[in-house]
Amino acid sequence: MNFMKRSLIPVFAVVAVIMASCVDGACYEDTESLLSVAFYRGEVQTPVQKLSVISLEEYIYNNKPSVSKARIPLNPGAGSVNLNFTINDTTDMITFNYRSEVYMFSKECGYSWIYNIESVSSTNNIIDEIAIINANITISDEENIRIYY
Amino acid sequence: MKRISVYIISTVLLAASTGLSAQFRHSTADPDSVDFQLNIRIGADIANPILYFINDNNMNLEGYISVDLNEKYGISFNGGYADYNLSKFSYEYGATGIYFKPGADFNILKPQISEGKYWAGIGVRYGVGIFSFETPSITYNNYWGTTTTSIPPQSATAHFIEIAPGFNAKISNNFTMGWRVNMSTLLYASPKEKIGPIYIPGYGARDKGVNFSFNYFLSLSFPYKTIKAKFKDDDAGANYEELETETE
Numbered sequence: 001m002n003f004m005k006r007s008l009i010p011v012f013a014v015v016a017v018i019m020a021s022c023v024d025g026a027c028y029e030d031t032e033s034l035l036s037v038a039f040y041r042g043e044v045q046t047p048v049q050k051l052s053v054i055s056l057e058e059y060i061y062n063n064k065p066s067v068s069k070a071r072i073p074l075n076p077g078a079g080s081v082n083l084n085f086t087i088n089d090t091t092d093m094i095t096f097n098y099r100s101e102v103y104m105f106s107k108e109c110g111y112s113w114i115y116n117i118e119s120v121s122s123t124n125n126i127i128d129e130i131a132i133i134n135a136n137i138t139i140s141d142e143e144n145i146r147i148y149y
Numbered sequence: 150m151k152r153i154s155v156y157i158i159s160t161v162l163l164a165a166s167t168g169l170s171a172q173f174r175h176s177t178a179d180p181d182s183v184d185f186q187l188n189i190r191i192g193a194d195i196a197n198p199i200l201y202f203i204n205d206n207n208m209n210l211e212g213y214i215s216v217d218l219n220e221k222y223g224i225s226f227n228g229g230y231a232d233y234n235l236s237k238f239s240y241e242y243g244a245t246g247i248y249f250k251p252g253a254d255f256n257i258l259k260p261q262i263s264e265g266k267y268w269a270g271i272g273v274r275y276g277v278g279i280f281s282f283e284t285p286s287i288t289y290n291n292y293w294g295t296t297t298t299s300i301p302p303q304s305a306t307a308h309f310i311e312i313a314p315g316f317n318a319k320i321s322n323n324f325t326m327g328w329r330v331n332m333s334t335l336l337y338a339s340p341k342e343k344i345g346p347i348y349i350p351g352y353g354a355r356d357k358g359v360n361f362s363f364n365y366f367l368s369l370s371f372p373y374k375t376i377k378a379k380f381k382d383d384d385a386g387a388n389y390e391e392l393e394t395e396t397e
Contacts, residue, residue, distance in 0.1 A: 032291055056292070056293070058292070060292060073291045073292040073293065074293075075291075075293035075294075075296070076289060076291075076293075076296045077293070077294075077296040077298075078293070081293070101343065102287065102298060102300070102343075102344060103343030103344060104343060104344055104345065104347060106356060107235075107347050107354060107356055108237075109239075110237055110238075110239040110240045110287070111239065111240055111284070111287045111289065111344075112289070113289065114343075
């Protein structure tokens with residue numbers, strides 16, 4: 001029985017450690033995959049003097065000065081979004097067509113979405129051309145789209 | 150007279166044989182050996198069912214059968230059923246399945262201490278989980294509003310290695326109590342897609358490199374053989390050998 005008594009100390013220690021490890025952690029990470037849009041004049045990345053981006057009633061960017069790269073949320077429940085880009089007071093509408101795929105980010109943070117850009121089209125008031133650099137949109141800050149203006 | 154002589158000679162021979170027999174037993178009764186009882190144990194874990202009353206998201210029922218091969222080694226087979234449910238602010242998840250953990254146990258106690266009544270050592274097991282999992286609800290909020298979706302049930306398997314140190318003691322002739330700490334690491338889990346299982350029955354959280362769990366087993370012990378285990382006083386337990394085997 002001495003062994004049983006001696007064994008109780010590590011038992012309680014182990015149970016305490018395991019109970020502590022069972023506590024769910026909180027999510028401190030940004031899980032949203034954002035479309036990264038860079039602005040170019042010729043082959044040189046050039047910040048726009050003022051940028052506004054809006055689709056719904058709420059602005060994503062509202063007259064933000066000196067923007068060289070914009071990060072745009074996509075709609076995981078739709079296959080395309082239309083956004084009005086106002087670059088230096090001139091507006092163009094850009095349509096992004098994409099596929100979305102849900103994935104497990106982590107147990108604490110849950111699920112998120114990644115996207116794959118299939119095509120991009122726009123009006124051409126100030127925008128000259130749009131190029132897809134990297135079609136895969138993840139949580140990384142990698143450049144996806146170049147807007148030449 | 151002849152009959153008396155026969156009785157006397159028979160008595161002397163009997164006495165002599167008895168003496169020889171006693172002398173033989175004495176010479177083979179090694180003071181550095183000990184009777185060691187080998188057991189078959191069948192047990193059930195009570196720790197996880199108790200924890201289920203505290204946290205009813207995770208029901209885990211586990212049992213085992215083990216057989217002592219000698220004073221040092223044994224084989225074991227653990228099996229169980231797990232029903233895991235997780236509800237977070239943005240998703241719900243469920244996994245249900247069975248698992249098997251065949252393996253071996255190594256007793257590190259000296260045989261003169263253990264005597265088949267106490268066991269302290271380490272178990273090594275190969276675990277296989279067969280289960281299904283699903284995510285019945287995912288809610289995601291961003292600029293565009295709230296998106297909801299779900300992932301239907303999928304079948305999955307997982308393979309893992311487990312190291313399980315522990316201790317048990319025979320409380321009465323046929324009753325044993327003991328605990329194990331299980332440290333598991335995942336070898337493989339399917340499907341390997343981006344929406345693979347979060348929780349694996351018998352293993353735990355998939356995203357952890359090493360999972361820890363705890364069992365407290367209540368067991369029935371059935372002695373099936375007694376052997377004599379030799380040991381050295383200076384290094385008892387390290388150089389003992391099986392001398393003689395007899396069935397009880």
